[in-house]
Amino acid sequence: MPARTLLAADAKPYFLVAAPEMGDPIFRQSVIMMIPTTQAPLVAGVIINEPTGTSAHEVFPHFPALENDPSSAYYGGPVDNGVPTLAFRTPHPPDKAMQVIDDVYVTTDAATIAQVLKNRMEADHLRIFLGRAQWSQDQLHYEVMQGAWYVAPADAGQVFSADPTHLWRKLSERGQLQETKFILPFARAPK
Numbered sequence: 767m768p769a770r771t772l773l774a775a776d777a778k779p780y781f782l783v784a785a786p787e788m789g790d791p792i793f794r795q796s797v798i799m800m801i802p803t804t805q806a807p808l809v810a811g812v813i814i815n816e817p818t819g820t821s822a823h824e825v826f827p828h829f830p831a832l833e834n835d836p837s838s839a840y841y842g843g844p845v846d847n848g849v850p851t852l853a854f855r856t857p858h859p860p861d862k863a864m865q866v867i868d869d870v871y872v873t874t875d876a877a878t879i880a881q882v883l884k885n886r887m888e889a890d891h892l893r894i895f896l897g898r899a900q901w902s903q904d905q906l907h908y909e910v911m912q913g914a915w916y917v918a919p920a921d922a923g924q925v926f927s928a929d930p931t932h933l934w935r936k937l938s939e940r941g942q943l944q945e946t947k948f949i950l951p952f953a954r955a956p957k
Contacts (some may be wrong), residue, residue, distance in 0.1 A: 767793065772806075778915050778919060779800070780920050781800070782796075782910075782916070783796075783797050783798075783916045783937050784797075784915060784934065785914055787913065788915075792844055793914075795815075795934040795935075796815060797918075798811040798813050798843070798899050798916060799931050801851075801866055801898075807904070808900055808901065808903070809900070810845075811843070811902055812851055812898050812899065813841055813895070813897070814839040814893070814895070814924070814933065815840075815927075815932075815933040815934055816929060817840055817930065817931065818839050818871045819838055819909070821835065822835045822837050822838070823835060824895055825839045825850060827884060829883045835893075839894040840896065841897065841902070842897075842899070844899070845898050846898060847898055848897060849898075851874050851894075852874075852882060852892070852893070852894055852895075853872045853893040853895065854871055855869050855892075855922065856882075856891070857869055857892040860881050860882065860945040862875040862878040866920070866923065868922045869922065870925055875889060877936065878919075890926055890928070891926060
């Protein structure tokens with residue numbers, strides 16, 4: 767049985783982008799890739815533009831393929847901080863991976879993570895996020911309506927950007943942000 771998600775079948779993948787006035791220091795200048803979830807009524811995502819400085823090999827020391835990988839693990843958010851979520855690009859995803867955008871998949875399943883890492887995937891097609899951001903549907907909808915977040919179309923190339931620390935500014939400068947009149951894909955339509 768396929769996993770049930772909170773996103774409508776026709777919903778487009780999206781990023782949450784912190785508004786310039788974001789007061790919460792945890793989320794200031796963050797870009798969050800939203801991930802379909804089966805934990806109703808929660809919605810979740812991972813911050814994609816905050817490298818931790820911890821190497822991928824430090825997170826997964828038992829995988830020799832990561833030994834010379836210069837990439838950093840990323841701070842995914844304050845919930846379950848330290849618990850890894852693996853995002854990767856592939857045309858052939860493993861069974862316990864969830865599609866997010868085009869050929870981008872995520873998993874938190876330990877066996878699936880091990881399978882992906884053993885396949886020696888290229889570093890520029892792999893991201894490790896530690897922790898996640900999470901809200902109730904109503905809480906996130908309220909925050910968007912209050913102007914704390916903008917919604918931007920998700921782009922696979924931006925998830926694996928070679929320069930993720932400038933992603934927030936780049937999205938802002940390109941004018942890709944939509945005003946808060948956008949109704950989130952999971953939100954109830956107004957009556």
